[in-house]
Amino acid sequence: MGHSMKRKEDARFVHGKGKYTDDVQLPGMLYMDIVRSPYAYAKIKSIDASEALAIPGVLAVVTGKDLEQYNLHWMPTLMSDTQMVLPTDTVMYQAQEVAAIIATEKYIARDAREKVRVDYEVMKAVVDPYKALDEDAPVLRTDKEGKTDNHIWHWEVGQKEETEKIFNEAEVVVKEQMHIPRIHVASIETCGCVADYNKVENHLTMYMTTQAPHAIRTVIALVAGHVGITEEKVRVISPDIGGGFGGKVPVYPGYVIAIAASFLIGKPVKWIEDRSENLQADSFARDYHITAEMAGTKDGKILATRMKVLADHGYTDAAANPSKFPTGMFSIGTGSYDYPNAFMEADAVYTNKPPGGVAYRCSFRVTEAVHAIERITDRFALEIEKDPAQLRFDNFIKKDQFPYPSPTGWEYDSGDYEAGLKLAMKAVEYDKLREEQAEKRKKGELMGIGLSTFTEIVGAGPSKDFDILGIKMFDSAEIRVHPTGKAIARFGTKSQGQGHETTYAQIIAEELGIPAMDIQVEEGDTDTAPYGLGTYASRSTPTAGAAAAVAARKLRDKARKIAAYLLEVSEDDLEWEPGKFFVKGAPEKSKTIQEIVFASYTNHPQGMEAGFEATHYYDPPNLTFPSGAYICVVDIDKETFEIKVRRFVAIDDAGHIINPMVAQGQVHGGLTQGLAPAMYEELIYDDDGNILNGTFMDYLVPTAVESPNWETGHTVTPSPHHPIGAKGIGESPTVGAPPAIANAIVDALKPYGVTHMDIPITPYKIFKKLKDMGVLDKDIAEG
Amino acid sequence: MEATITKNFTLEEPIDKVWASLSNPMEISSCVPGATITEKIDDNNYKGEVTLKFGPVKAKYDGVITIDEMDDASHKMTLKGKGLDSKGKGNAEMTMNGLAKEEEGNTNVDFQMVVNIQGTLAQFGSRLINDVSAKLMDQFVDNFNALLKGDEFNNDLKAGSMVGTAVKGIFKKKEA
Numbered sequence: 001m002g003h004s005m006k007r008k009e010d011a012r013f014v015h016g017k018g019k020y021t022d023d024v025q026l027p028g029m030l031y032m033d034i035v036r037s038p039y040a041y042a043k044i045k046s047i048d049a050s051e052a053l054a055i056p057g058v059l060a061v062v063t064g065k066d067l068e069q070y071n072l073h074w075m076p077t078l079m080s081d082t083q084m085v086l087p088t089d090t091v092m093y094q095a096q097e098v099a100a101i102i103a104t105e106k107y108i109a110r111d112a113r114e115k116v117r118v119d120y121e122v123m124k125a126v127v128d129p130y131k132a133l134d135e136d137a138p139v140l141r142t143d144k145e146g147k148t149d150n151h152i153w154h155w156e157v158g159q160k161e162e163t164e165k166i167f168n169e170a171e172v173v174v175k176e177q178m179h180i181p182r183i184h185v186a187s188i189e190t191c192g193c194v195a196d197y198n199k200v201e202n203h204l205t206m207y208m209t210t211q212a213p214h215a216i217r218t219v220i221a222l223v224a225g226h227v228g229i230t231e232e233k234v235r236v237i238s239p240d241i242g243g244g245f246g247g248k249v250p251v252y253p254g255y256v257i258a259i260a261a262s263f264l265i266g267k268p269v270k271w272i273e274d275r276s277e278n279l280q281a282d283s284f285a286r287d288y289h290i291t292a293e294m295a296g297t298k299d300g301k302i303l304a305t306r307m308k309v310l311a312d313h314g315y316t317d318a319a320a321n322p323s324k325f326p327t328g329m330f331s332i333g334t335g336s337y338d339y340p341n342a343f344m345e346a347d348a349v350y351t352n353k354p355p356g357g358v359a360y361r362c363s364f365r366v367t368e369a370v371h372a373i374e375r376i377t378d379r380f381a382l383e384i385e386k387d388p389a390q391l392r393f394d395n396f397i398k399k400d401q402f403p404y405p406s407p408t409g410w411e412y413d414s415g416d417y418e419a420g421l422k423l424a425m426k427a428v429e430y431d432k433l434r435e436e437q438a439e440k441r442k443k444g445e446l447m448g449i450g451l452s453t454f455t456e457i458v459g460a461g462p463s464k465d466f467d468i469l470g471i472k473m474f475d476s477a478e479i480r481v482h483p484t485g486k487a488i489a490r491f492g493t494k495s496q497g498q499g500h501e502t503t504y505a506q507i508i509a510e511e512l513g514i515p516a517m518d519i520q521v522e523e524g525d526t527d528t529a530p531y532g533l534g535t536y537a538s539r540s541t542p543t544a545g546a547a548a549a550v551a552a553r554k555l556r557d558k559a560r561k562i563a564a565y566l567l568e569v570s571e572d573d574l575e576w577e578p579g580k581f582f583v584k585g586a587p588e589k590s591k592t593i594q595e596i597v598f599a600s601y602t603n604h605p606q607g608m609e610a611g612f613e614a615t616h617y618y619d620p621p622n623l624t625f626p627s628g629a630y631i632c633v634v635d636i637d638k639e640t641f642e643i644k645v646r647r648f649v650a651i652d653d654a655g656h657i658i659n660p661m662v663a664q665g666q667v668h669g670g671l672t673q674g675l676a677p678a679m680y681e682e683l684i685y686d687d688d689g690n691i692l693n694g695t696f697m698d699y700l701v702p703t704a705v706e707s708p709n710w711e712t713g714h715t716v717t718p719s720p721h722h723p724i725g726a727k728g729i730g731e732s733p734t735v736g737a738p739p740a741i742a743n744a745i746v747d748a749l750k751p752y753g754v755t756h757m758d759i760p761i762t763p764y765k766i767f768k769k770l771k772d773m774g775v776l777d778k779d780i781a782e783g
Numbered sequence: 784m785e786a787t788i789t790k791n792f793t794l795e796e797p798i799d800k801v802w803a804s805l806s807n808p809m810e811i812s813s814c815v816p817g818a819t820i821t822e823k824i825d826d827n828n829y830k831g832e833v834t835l836k837f838g839p840v841k842a843k844y845d846g847v848i849t850i851d852e853m854d855d856a857s858h859k860m861t862l863k864g865k866g867l868d869s870k871g872k873g874n875a876e877m878t879m880n881g882l883a884k885e886e887e888g889n890t891n892v893d894f895q896m897v898v899n900i901q902g903t904l905a906q907f908g909s910r911l912i913n914d915v916s917a918k919l920m921d922q923f924v925d926n927f928n929a930l931l932k933g934d935e936f937n938n939d940l941k942a943g944s945m946v947g948t949a950v951k952g953i954f955k956k957k958e959a
Contacts, residue, residue, distance in 0.1 A: 035871075038868070038872050038873040038874075038901065038902030038903055039873070039901060039902065094906075114870040114871070116871070118871055122874065122901065686784050686905065688901050688905070690901060690905040690906055691906055692905075695907075
């Protein structure tokens with residue numbers, strides 16, 4: 001552990017030998033394409049497929065009415081709501097699936113899409129989530145009996161009355177209205193599957209782009225059990241995945257239709273989305289409207305915070321949220337600061353937009369919460385004219401206060417926030433930057449410095465709070481060491497580029513002394529891997545990584561017994577160093593782990609179970625709380641308002657790091673995905689619910705060209721409850737970067753009197769904001 | 784997606800001649816780029832088709848044009864059009880108000896057109912619709928002028944160059 005071992009999986013990727021779902025080719029395979037709704041809200045008057053069916057090669061056109069015969073036209077969501085697989089009468093968002101074409105060739109299926117005549121009666125769409133709550137707003141979910149409005153749920157946590165009292169009496173209160181925009185994970189590989197139902201064996205093999213193969217297998221059995229597809233008859237295989245980021249957690253209608261089509265026709269059916277379908281119809285992330293408030297003293301002590309959220313869930317609540325809290329971990333939004341009172345409430349609404357709410361590189365609403373607390377903290381600093389770094393130092397939870405009970409009910413495991421911020425300030429030369437900024441302001445130049453000192457919450461999760469459809473959020477590892485001392489290890493998680501094949505092997509190597517190169521890691525096949533809940537929300541290292549360590553320790557205990565037997569000494573007389581047991585005081589008398597393993601198959605002690613295998617299911621006692629201190633420096637052109645990120649320093653604390661190179665790679669990717677919503681990405685809808693940027697021509701994903709030079713580093717505060725003290729790194733940078741960038745831009749615009757801007761912040765938005773404020777032509781030079 | 788396009792132009796022709804062509808659905812439609820009247824239902828209702836192209840997206844709308852108002856005395860007209868994309872990708876609605884006025888022997892025509900497009904074309908064309916529509920309107924005026932003069936013209940959609948022109952227009956504005 002702690003070594004930058006090269007990634008074992010990269011050999012096949014750099015040789016172009018990765019095997020993805022679209023690479024699966026089966027004899028007799030058919031192709032599916034999907035007719036989608038051009039309207040956001042419309043009644044389907046009729047569907048005429050006769051012209052499509054007349055095209056040679058088109059075998060079937062499946063509609064909601066067809067699926068209704070098998071009760072497969074709807075499915076449950078992870079939030080116990082319902083979602084159409086195919087509509088029987090009404091479409092609820094633009095690009096919704098309306099009918100599926102099954103054909104012998106991919107392009108025949110695509111051509112046939114245009115020949116399916118759907119007669120719609122267009123209705124006025126509900127797009128604005130605030131208007132969705134108006135009394136005269138049309139009720140969208142008429143399928144739900146007795147539903148009289150578009151409200152989904154209300155949730156609250158914290159000390160309501162105490163917080164209100166503090167706000168009423170506080171010297172300083174600041175408040176901002178924020179929108180965390182609706183964005184998309186936009187992974188390079190879109191979603192897809194090959195459903196292969198074998199009628200003779202009554203067996204379904206499902207190759208699919210999923211981050212959670214076992215959970216999918218159980219869901220398939222729950223949804224299709226009544227037509228005979230029970231869980232032992234289902235095998236889900238998740239091959240290589242080209243990016244998941246949460247977008248490959250949900251069950252999309254396309255998967256279910258492909259299964260239904262294969263079941264009815266008895267042949268394999270392949271469905272692969274194109275880019276626009278992926279962007280327009282698959283689960284979105286974020287879309288929280290937040291009113292954030294902070295109360296404090298004039299000299300900069302934070303006393304309380306209050307947050308009110310309106311969550312736009314689209315047509316159904318299909319959030320990929322396996323916690324018992326409807327807003328997931330939003331309640332981490334009290335941040336890294338020590339104050340006893342906070343109150344948060346949230347309401348969710350239905351609108352005519354695609355469903356979703358995936359945890360895009362984020363443990364369920366942490367990004368939204370962190371943005372709100374880090375932005376409002378800077379707003380507070382601006383109000384009392386205090387340096388935002390000093391304000392943070394004055395309010396940080398101190399190192400010796402851990403485990404720290406947060407006002408919203410979490411127990412932060414460990415942290416050293418001061419150390420992180422000090423290191424970041426040193427790296428960026430903070431004081432010098434502030435001097436430079438003062439000089440530039442005299443000349444009227446726009447330069448900003450933004451901070452984000454966030455606390456993350458990952459590793460879902462402890463079984464008391466976390467489950468998917470009742471299945472607890474543990475994860476698993478199974479290690480089998482072969483007689484020759486080489487091993488295979490299988491896990492319930494599923495890498496989508498995180499490097500599990502390397503890092504899991506390193507954990508086992510550390511605990512068991514077998515070289516990481518000798519350990520084959522396998523995931524993604526439900527027939528072979530132990531049951532697990534998959535990879536997302538930075539949970540793999542906290543759960544499956546812990547399971548690997550514990551399983552390896554079980555084997556080490558067994559190895560000690562065998563070594564004692566082989567060396568004819570008592571177990572207590574043995575000492576372990578990675579790779580071998582030796583007799584205390586006589587290091588020449590030793591047995592290597594390879595010799596011990598061989599003996600377990602060839603010469604094991606009488607009464608001991610033969611072989612060298614162990615399995616562990618790890619239910620974490622608590623979540624882990626990584627943290628970070630990020631500092632961003634921007635320069636903004638005064639004429640064009642072009643924003644240049646000059647520097648970005650990211651100091652992360654993820655506890656013990658298994659492979660620094662893999663961790664750094666995660667940080668670089670994550671920071672770029674944090675830059676994305678800060679300056680570029682947002683799914684935009686017009687008043688009729690038309691998506692205005694449903695292609696990569698308009699939906700701006702930052703590339704290497706837009707990315708600044710990320711400067712990374714770390715502090716190490718181990719998690720006290722994790723077997724190897726690791727915390728998880730995958731999502732920290734995506735969570736922590738947007739507020740640092742937004743804070744830097746708002747800081748740059750301080751001379752104009754700007755106190756807040758919603759992300760993504762673009763040159764045009766700055767221009768418009770200054771114009772609306774009437775300060776566009778203001779002379780801001782102080783000198 | 785809604786767009787309002789206005790156009791005011793003066794023709795060096797007497798108002799009676801202009802109005803005679805303007806108020807004749809067959810003649811006026813022959814000047815609209817990409818449009819064809821395919822069938823006369825009655826004096827006020829016509830079936831027709833319009834082809835539009837915005838960059839990569841081409842849409843053919845089949846629809847009905849209704850004459851809501853055609854006042855020969857005040858030279859005022861209101862046309863309403865409703866069309867459905869022939870490939871099921873969306874629909875379009877259009878209301879056009881026209882007013883012709885005599886101006887020192889010439890004729891001044893004022894057009895206001897409100898277009899509402901839903902579906903795929905709205906996704907792709909939202910930023911181009913104003914520029915492309917303005918270009919279409921210019922082409923219409925040229926065609927109408929030629930019609931009055933008895934010159935030859937055709938109302939083929941000059942789509943290939945339209946987006947290019949619109950894009951150039953955008954950059955031109957930035958330079959200014």
